[in-house]
Amino acid sequence: MRVARIKIDKILGLEDFDVAPGFLTKIIGANGSGKSSLLEAIKAVIGGGHDAKLLRVGADKGEIILWLDDGTEIRRVITAEKTTTTVKHPEFGTIRKPAEYLKKLSDALSVNPVEILSATSKELNGILLSALPARLEAKQLGFVPVDVIRSSHINLEDHAIVVIDTLRQAAFDARTGVNRSLKDKQATARQLSETMPKAPVSGDWKSQLTAAETEYGALRDKATALLREIKKASDDEIAAAETGYARSKEKARVRAQAEIDRIKKELDKEIEGLISMRDEAVDAARVLETRKRTELEAEYRPKEAELKERIGHARAMVEQEVKAAETRKLAARMEDEARQLSEESEKLTEALAGLEKLKSSLLASLPIPGLEVRDGEVYVDGVPFDRVNTAARVRLAIEIAKLRAGKLGLIVVDGLECMDSATFAEFEKAALESGLQFVITRVSDGPLTVTTREAA
Numbered sequence: 204m205r206v207a208r209i210k211i212d213k214i215l216g217l218e219d220f221d222v223a224p225g226f227l228t229k230i231i232g233a234n235g236s237g238k239s240s241l242l243e244a245i246k247a248v249i250g251g252g253h254d255a256k257l258l259r260v261g262a263d264k265g266e267i268i269l270w271l272d273d274g275t276e277i278r279r280v281i282t283a284e285k286t287t288t289t290v291k292h293p294e295f296g297t298i299r300k301p302a303e304y305l306k307k308l309s310d311a312l313s314v315n316p317v318e319i320l321s322a323t324s325k326e327l328n329g330i331l332l333s334a335l336p337a338r339l340e341a342k343q344l345g346f347v348p349v350d351v352i353r354s355s356h357i358n359l360e361d362h363a364i365v366v367i368d369t370l371r372q373a374a375f376d377a378r379t380g381v382n383r384s385l386k387d388k389q390a391t392a393r394q395l396s397e398t399m400p401k402a403p404v405s406g407d408w409k410s411q412l413t414a415a416e417t418e419y420g421a422l423r424d425k426a427t428a429l430l431r432e433i434k435k436a437s438d439d440e441i442a443a444a445e446t447g448y449a450r451s452k453e454k455a456r457v458r459a460q461a462e463i464d465r466i467k468k469e470l471d472k473e474i475e476g477l478i479s480m481r482d483e484a485v486d487a488a489r490v491l492e493t494r495k496r497t498e499l500e501a502e503y504r505p506k507e508a509e510l511k512e513r514i515g516h517a518r519a520m521v522e523q524e525v526k527a528a529e530t531r532k533l534a535a536r537m538e539d540e541a542r543q544l545s546e547e548s549e550k551l552t553e554a555l556a557g558l559e560k561l562k563s564s565l566l567a568s569l570p571i572p573g574l575e576v577r578d579g580e581v582y583v584d585g586v587p588f589d590r591v592n593t594a595a596r597v598r599l600a601i602e603i604a605k606l607r608a609g610k611l612g613l614i615v616v617d618g619l620e621c622m623d624s625a626t627f628a629e630f631e632k633a634a635l636e637s638g639l640q641f642v643i644t645r646v647s648d649g650p651l652t653v654t655t656r657e658a659a
Contacts, residue, residue, distance in 0.1 A: 204610050205640045208270040213262035215240035225655030227634050228642045232651035238644040242615045245642060248279040249305055253286040308611045339363045346557040348550055351377050371558045378551035385544035392537035395530055412517035419510040426503045437492040444484035451477055571602045593626050601633045616643045
């Protein structure tokens with residue numbers, strides 16, 4: 204299948220252009236004469252979304268039409284707001300899904316042989332993979348972790364190299380995250396081990412703490428009860444002294460009432476004596492209280508201090524024991540998580556290696572005579588690609604273009620100005636022998652002209 208006619212109206216630099224291309228169609232003209240406009244128009248009609256910039260300046264509507272030699276008409280209408288593509292087949296009529304039809308018809312427009320002529324061996328490796336019309340099956344990816352496949356959101360309908368590169372990036376990102384977590388877990392486990400508190404002296408410190416606290420409570424309750432008894436006894440003595448004083452005072456008053464004026468001095472003196480006696484009794488009671496309190500404190504304070512010390516020590520040991528146990532548990536968990544992350548990292552590394560191996564196997568299956576890939580390096584008839592002559596490079600460029608030519612077999616090529624006359628002649632020859640249909644451009648000093656040649 205080939206393109207029989209191309210008509211372009213109001214697209215980029217072309218006002219009204221109509222050509223019947225041959226197997227090799229050369230668009231020749233000065234810069235700005237419309238050569239690139241023709242190539243862009245052909246690319247636009249085969250694929251791509253809406254691009255209002257394709258519309259000629261000042262035009263309301265542009266149109267590109269391709270007629271194929273089987274009678275199929277491909278029409279693309281472009282306005283400032285939208286782009287409409289219709290495909291009419293001579294047998295099936297209007298195609299309902301033109302984009303899908305065109306994708307099956309041709310996907311070769313993205314392959315530019317000029318890139319291959321100037322590529323290094325490493326760059327050619329990538330071009331070969333992108334040119335190879337390969338698809339992967341799910342069973343070929345069995346070595347890739349399920350989480351990597353899910354996170355990558357791959358579509359097995361995509362080109363194999365797209366799937367592999369997407370998986371490789373997802374696996375690399377996953378391994379980077381795992382290794383970062385692994386490093387953090389290992390560092391945390393190491394720090395925990397280095398700072399782990401020393402385990403307390405062996406013993407049932409919880410029981411000792413409980414016993415000491417119980418004994419301390421009992422001692423405190425006993426001391427409190429004794430203090431209450433001492434205070435009550437003191438209060439009773441004071442009350443008795445006060446009562447005796449009141450009684451004596453009243454008796455004295457009764458005895459001296461009749462002779463109060465006469466014996467006032469004696470009464471006052473007697474009262475003073477009674478007050479002194481009262482004060483002595485009160486002082487004696489308080490001294491006794493103080494002495495007994497002092498004796499009690501002397502007896503119980505050492506025990507209280509000793510019990511408080513035992514309680515503090517036991518509590519510290521319990522807390523230390525709990526902290527040590529928690530630290531050991533945390534360190535063990537970190538070590539276990541680090542081990543799991545290490546295993547996960549190893550699996551991801553294996554997946555990356557597997558993806559590279561799968562990519563190499565795809566390259567090894569390239570259906571191009573004389574072409575092989577060894578350890579990522581491309582060889583043509585046993586010669587490293589970087590050393591092959593121009594003629595061999597041209598033939599290889601055409602062969603790679605054929606891999607993606609599809610049913611339509613149309614190749615549009617720009618940038619051939621980089622070729623000298625000998626290389627260009629070799630390219631023309633190989634293009635005519637390929638069975639593909641080429642549309643190419645060359646710069647000249649004259650106006651835009653079109654020449655066509657049929658297959659040799």
